[in-house]
Amino acid sequence: MQLYPEQFWTYWEWLIEKNGLRDGLFLALILAVIGFLVGLIVAVIKHGPGEGFLNVSRLIGQLFTVDIPKLSGRRIWAIAKLAIKESIRKKVLVVVGVFIVGMMFAGWYLDQNADYPARLYISFVLTMTNYMVIVLGLFISSFSIPADIKSRTIYTIVTKPVRPLELFLGRVVGFMTIGTLVVASMGILSYFFVVRGLYHEHEVVSTDPEGRTGETSRVQRHRHTFTLNESGVGQTNENKGHSHIVKKVGDKYVIEGPLNDLTARVPIYAKELSFTGRDGEANEGYNVGYMSEYQKYIEGDSLSSAVWRFDGISPNLFDKAIGYDMTISAFRTYKGDIVTPVGGIIYFRSLDGKVETERLSFKVKEFQTDRRVMPLKVKGARKNKDDKFEPAELDFFKDIAPNGSFEVVVRCQDRGQYLGMAAADLYLRPNDLYFFWNFIKGYISIWLQMFIVVCFGVMFSCFLSGPVAIIATISALVLGFFGFFVDDMLKNTSNGGGPVESLIRIPIQSGSTVDLDLGNPALESGIQAVDRTLVYGISLLKNSVPNFGKLGTSDFVAYGVNLFGGLLGRHFTIAFGYFLLTCIVSYFFLKTREMAA
Amino acid sequence: MSATLEQPASSAPSSDPTSVIVETRNLGKIYRDFWGRKKVNALKSLDLEVRRGEIFGLLGPNGSGKSTTIKLMLGLLFPTSGRVFVFGKEATDVSKNERIGYLPEESYLYKFLNAEETLDFYGRLFDMPASVRRERTEQLIQMVGLQRARRRQLKEYSKGMTRRIGLAQALINEPEFLVLDEPTTGLDPIGTREMKDLILKLREEGKTILLCSHQLADVQDVCDRVAILHQGELKELGRVDSLLKVQDTTEIHASGLSEAAKQQIKQIIESQGGSLKKMDNPTTTMEELFLDIVRESDQRPGRRGSGT
Ligand SMILES: Nc1ncnc2c1ncn2[C@@H]1O[C@H](COP(=O)(O)OP(=O)(O)O)[C@@H](O)[C@H]1O
Ligand SMILES: [Mg+2]
Numbered sequence: 001m002q003l004y005p006e007q008f009w010t011y012w013e014w015l016i017e018k019n020g021l022r023d024g025l026f027l028a029l030i031l032a033v034i035g036f037l038v039g040l041i042v043a044v045i046k047h048g049p050g051e052g053f054l055n056v057s058r059l060i061g062q063l064f065t066v067d068i069p070k071l072s073g074r075r076i077w078a079i080a081k082l083a084i085k086e087s088i089r090k091k092v093l094v095v096v097g098v099f100i101v102g103m104m105f106a107g108w109y110l111d112q113n114a115d116y117p118a119r120l121y122i123s124f125v126l127t128m129t130n131y132m133v134i135v136l137g138l139f140i141s142s143f144s145i146p147a148d149i150k151s152r153t154i155y156t157i158v159t160k161p162v163r164p165l166e167l168f169l170g171r172v173v174g175f176m177t178i179g180t181l182v183v184a185s186m187g188i189l190s191y192f193f194v195v196r197g198l199y200h201e202h203e204v205v206s207t208d209p210e211g212r213t214g215e216t217s218r219v220q221r222h223r224h225t226f227t228l229n230e231s232g233v234g235q236t237n238e239n240k241g242h243s244h245i246v247k248k249v250g251d252k253y254v255i256e257g258p259l260n261d262l263t264a265r266v267p268i269y270a271k272e273l274s275f276t277g278r279d280g281e282a283n284e285g286y287n288v289g290y291m292s293e294y295q296k297y298i299e300g301d302s303l304s305s306a307v308w309r310f311d312g313i314s315p316n317l318f319d320k321a322i323g324y325d326m327t328i329s330a331f332r333t334y335k336g337d338i339v340t341p342v343g344g345i346i347y348f349r350s351l352d353g354k355v356e357t358e359r360l361s362f363k364v365k366e367f368q369t370d371r372r373v374m375p376l377k378v379k380g381a382r383k384n385k386d387d388k389f390e391p392a393e394l395d396f397f398k399d400i401a402p403n404g405s406f407e408v409v410v411r412c413q414d415r416g417q418y419l420g421m422a423a424a425d426l427y428l429r430p431n432d433l434y435f436f437w438n439f440i441k442g443y444i445s446i447w448l449q450m451f452i453v454v455c456f457g458v459m460f461s462c463f464l465s466g467p468v469a470i471i472a473t474i475s476a477l478v479l480g481f482f483g484f485f486v487d488d489m490l491k492n493t494s495n496g497g498g499p500v501e502s503l504i505r506i507p508i509q510s511g512s513t514v515d516l517d518l519g520n521p522a523l524e525s526g527i528q529a530v531d532r533t534l535v536y537g538i539s540l541l542k543n544s545v546p547n548f549g550k551l552g553t554s555d556f557v558a559y560g561v562n563l564f565g566g567l568l569g570r571h572f573t574i575a576f577g578y579f580l581l582t583c584i585v586s587y588f589f590l591k592t593r594e595m596a597a
Numbered sequence: 598m599s600a601t602l603e604q605p606a607s608s609a610p611s612s613d614p615t616s617v618i619v620e621t622r623n624l625g626k627i628y629r630d631f632w633g634r635k636k637v638n639a640l641k642s643l644d645l646e647v648r649r650g651e652i653f654g655l656l657g658p659n660g661s662g663k664s665t666t667i668k669l670m671l672g673l674l675f676p677t678s679g680r681v682f683v684f685g686k687e688a689t690d691v692s693k694n695e696r697i698g699y700l701p702e703e704s705y706l707y708k709f710l711n712a713e714e715t716l717d718f719y720g721r722l723f724d725m726p727a728s729v730r731r732e733r734t735e736q737l738i739q740m741v742g743l744q745r746a747r748r749r750q751l752k753e754y755s756k757g758m759t760r761r762i763g764l765a766q767a768l769i770n771e772p773e774f775l776v777l778d779e780p781t782t783g784l785d786p787i788g789t790r791e792m793k794d795l796i797l798k799l800r801e802e803g804k805t806i807l808l809c810s811h812q813l814a815d816v817q818d819v820c821d822r823v824a825i826l827h828q829g830e831l832k833e834l835g836r837v838d839s840l841l842k843v844q845d846t847t848e849i850h851a852s853g854l855s856e857a858a859k860q861q862i863k864q865i866i867e868s869q870g871g872s873l874k875k876m877d878n879p880t881t882t883m884e885e886l887f888l889d890i891v892r893e894s895d896q897r898p899g900r901r902g903s904g905t
Contacts, residue, residue, distance in 0.1 A: 156701060596668045
């Protein structure tokens with residue numbers, strides 16, 4: 001699972017600082033203008049310029065003067081209830097049965113030898129729910145209005161004081177009631193499937209003569225070793241993504257159920273990762289020539305270091321120690337001894353550099369997350385008046401991070417070797433949250449996706465026949481999924497400029513690596529400004545269809561990372577945006593459609 | 598025509614909306630296919646008014662454009678030319694539906710609902726509170742005589758029962774104006790009679806009713822005024838009694854004539870080769886009038902009827 005910094009923006013950060021709101025409003029504006037022009041062209045072709053313009057303005061006027069103010073909850077719910085009844089009659093709830101059957105045969109396709117069975121189980125149920133729910137949403141929503149038109153029951157509906165928006169909203173509410181029911185049932189079933197499926201108990205099969213270390217029985221294709229402390233309590237090693245608490249009670253050993261495989265870590269990422277070079281000067285980190293986009297490197301046995309700066313860390317998040325996870329890789333310039341891992345040191349220090357903890361050495365665990373702790377009461381050193389370090393007993397939040405800010409420094413110890421890291425490779429890990437809530441959040445996320453599908457399905461069904469509406473909805477989803485192509489395309493405009501500039505370059509045969517030269521700087525910058533606007537508009541427009549790749553959150557749940565409220569809030573906002581979009585499009589299509597034609 | 602005259606004419610109904618419920622002006626409809634090609638010219642420049650308190654019959658053979666006219670009035674279709682006003686409002690104005698009840702040509706209802714659920718559902722669409730809905734549902738089920746079938750799904754209903762629940766559905770909001778598309782089609786003679794009695798009763802309650810039918814005999818005794826359509830053209834429009842009077846025929850029933858006078862008349866008739874039975878302007882039946890119109894219209898297409 002790859003986490004991106006943007007997934008950890010808080011809601012307000014996204015909305016305001018990262019221009020979520022601004023982009024949303026601009027997109028709305030662009031769509032409104034496009035919609036208005038298209039509507040106008042159609043109306044003018046149909047009714048002539050005067051009448052056409054009048055019709056379009058009347059349509060827009062009525063939306064705000066009557067069609068929204070006169071919305072009635074009772075009517076919406078009446079239509080919703082009908083949609084629910086109809087869905088139940090069509091045996092839509094059978095999907096839950098199919099889901100159960102799917103889980104029963106899960107054993108066939110879940111790899112029993114996987115290193116992290118929890119991830120596999122969770123991914124499996126979430127993915128299965130996700131696909132089934134989306135397909136369900138697609139089918140029930142796309143066929144609803146076309147079915148009413150085909151059976152002409154729509155005649156008796158639209159000759160009542162039913163507003164076009166109520167037809168849309170009623171259906172969306174109805175289908176989402178069904179959807180909620182289905183998602184909730186699948187969620188509950190999945191939860192028990194995962195928890196029950198992963199639960200197992202071991203027994204102790206052998207111990208050393210003193211009974212302090214031992215080995216457990218082999219259950220679910222793995223075994224553990226364990227070590228007990230003086231009071232007879234201990235923890236097994238981690239295997240298959242979990243460990244067990246072991247207690248010795250009398251002569252007997254008690255091994256508890258699996259620990260840590262179903263969890264919700266709450267990583268706190270650094271505000272900044274900076275580097276220093278071999279002589280201690282600030283630099284960008286070294287580049288070892290491959291895969292360097294993501295990771296930067298520090299050099300061994302020198303002053304080269306990686307420094308993560310953390311801000312605003314509250315003492316309340318940590319009980320006894322600062323937990324942190326670290327995933328660091330090594331790059332060897334010589335491979336003499338491939339067995340001994342590359343070593344490094346790590347320490348925490350105050351922002352002013354005057355207090356630091358003792359330096360702890362570590363060995364790089366390639367491709368594995370190293371779970372570590374820094375105790376709150378810790379040995380370290382403090383600078384005295386002569387700027388010399390003196391040993392000291394430190395209290396972490398008093399001495400190192402008095403206002404919640406501190407730095408974590410990593411160095412490489414082995415000469416000629418390099419350590420590679422990226423900003424997200426070291427994060428603090430406060431007390432985990434409950435897996436249960438994270439699981440629910442994962443299902444809410446699926447619910448949101450279904451909501452978007454239903455909105456689009458109902459919208460397309462307002463003017464297309466059922467099968468065509470399904471195809472249209474699928475196309476929208478596929479388009480959204482490949483939205484990143486648009487981004488890629490737009491990123492490459494640095495060479496040769498944007499659309500207008502490139503067009504101009506063709507006839508004047510200007511190479512794409514030289515600056516545009518038309519002999520008129522004002523014209524050139526004007527063209528570039530137009531291009532920037534165009535590119536911005538196009539990059540926004542791609543967001544008019546949802547990108548389910550980005551809206552999917554099952555990895556968070558599967559990899560045991562807390563699904564941040566901020567991220568879920570964003571998805572809610574985005575879903576709401578699509579809801580508004582589909583509402584308005586549906587309004588215009590329903591209002592201008594001849595129901596009896 | 599000057600622009601000043603045209604302006605109000607095209608934007609507002611010309612007659613007083615308190616006494617005229619529906620007004621169509623130069624109303625025409627051409628059905629087109631997906632590509633915009635002309636398929637059927639279903640209605641040609643129709644002008645008529647439905648006045649408050651009357652039962653107006655829209656008559657014509659199958660395919661003459663009756664349902665099309667009704668759908669244009671209800672905003673289910675948009676006119677190709679001309680305009681319709683209902684209660685002085687555009688046909689596409691949703692708020693007019695508050696005061697309208699509509700029974701479609703076939704009862705397009707949700708077959709999986711029962712009678713009570715159906716009426717409750719349509720009651721909700723009028724934003725009626727639950728207590729009012731219950732009361733209306735009860736009343737209407739009694740009125741159309743579906744007490745015994747109230748909990749049965751509509752898919753089990755016979756044609757007659759479907760018509761009746763359709764009518765009940767159209768009456769849920771106590772409409773001022775009732776539009777009935779072929780209310781008697783498919784009903785047996787008793788059902789037809791009951792339906793007609795119901796229509797008359799509703800008129801007594803002050804409702805305005807527009808009904809259309811191709812079964813002329815069925816409606817000639819309930820309609821106050823009728824319009825006769827044929828192939829989308831209005832052929833006759835007027836009061837039923839005056840339409841049925843045959844102007845160029847004389848029927849004589851006489852009394853108080855002297856024998857001499859009678860002889861004289863008889864002689865005249867006999868001298869023409871006839872024999873006197875009665876002397877009067879006879880009435881015809883709707884059926885005959887209708888066949889006449891069709892015949893004439895086939896001979897001289899496009900000619901507009903002259904009745905008033
Ligand atoms: N949706 C439609 N598309 C195309 N033609 C139609 C449609 N509805 C009706 N028509 C045609 O329009 C004409 C008038 O139909 P209609 O108004 O239903 O007649 P009536 O109700 O008098 O029997 C008929 O020729 C019919 O075939
Ligand atoms: Mg008809």
